[in-house]
Amino acid sequence: MNTNKYITGVLLASMLLLFSCSKYDWWNGKTGALANKNLPYVNCIVDSTGDTNVRLLVTTKVDTTVSTTRITEQGVCWSTSPNPTIADNKLAIGINSPTTFSITITGLKPKTTYYICGYAINHTGQKDSAAVGYSTPQMITTAASSPYTFGQILNGGMVFYIDTTGLHGLVCDTADLTYSVTDTGGKVTIIDSFPWTVSNRNRIFLNNGTAIGTDGSNTLAILTTFDSINSPNFDSLYLPNIAAFICRKSHGGDTSWYLPSKDALNLMYKNLAAKGYGNFNAVNYWSSSDYSYNGRVYAWAQYFGNGNQYYFGQSILLNVRAVKKF
Secondary structure (H helix, E strand, O other), X not given: OOOOOOOOHHHHHHHOEOOOOOOOOOEEOOOOEEOOXXXXXXXXXXXXXXXXXXXXXXXXXXXXXXXXXXXXXXXXXXXXXOOOOOOOEEEEXXXXXXXXXXXXXXXXXXXXXXXXXXXXXXXXOOXXXXXXXXXXXXXXXXXOOOOOXXXXXXXXXXXXXXXXXXXXXXEEOOOOOOEEEEOOOOXXXXXXXXXXXXXXXXXXOOOOOOOOOOHHHHHHHHHHHHOOOOOOOOOXXXXXXXXXXXXXXXXXXXXXXXXXOHHHHHHHHHHOHHHOOOOOOOXXXXXXXXXXXOXXXXXXXXXXXXXXXXXXXXXXXXXXXXXXXX
């Protein structure tokens, strides 16, 4: 298996069903009574998903008011049928005390739906079915096999998103976009950060999308509104080198390069920067998704130092990477 291949965040967002749990599986919240004091509490969430593997974060607890309750085995179990049990596939961690642990299932089939649970067994053992506690089942669907990998150089960019077919996706620039300015004295200055708009005095909210696939329409809306001399918000007092325009200018006017959407920018961080690919800086990068709050208009960006997303005033200067479909 190529460990650099991972299912994309958008697939995970569309296929993963997360269910909330009560404080404890053995706690009856309506009556305030313990339903089964001997049953361990288990919670499980998907931490990350790859093409044929999935990493999970599991937490186990026991009711400390019952002196005989202790965990003798814990791990995860999975099946292609709902409600998997330890009679199906399972993987134990070898720690016999309540804990929070990360565990990875490997060797799953591509383009297959699985149901996964965390589990814990108390001191009475497997023969007593009431002694096995399970988390709420979670459903994931692995990606189709793909000839591409994250970090691969393709069509002048670096692959950071692969769709469910395994054949198409997005690449981004291999370096932050810049341009140079030469003053009358011949001094050259490298510009490496740009505003989302030069001016938005009319507080125009484009309501640009955040999802994968909205990058193109978002970029066109920005350019039409803020970067055309005939647009309602163009400011002739300033250079029109806004983030969306830089994506075109830096690729010789190629209209197939876009300012990434909020979700695309997030996958750029998760699938490249967080794995050490792409030579990203620990700075904020613009997305093409705008945001309206309390009558003011902002735009979304992502900090590549920790992956957090924020919204900023549109005239703030931030770094830029363009994206292109393949």
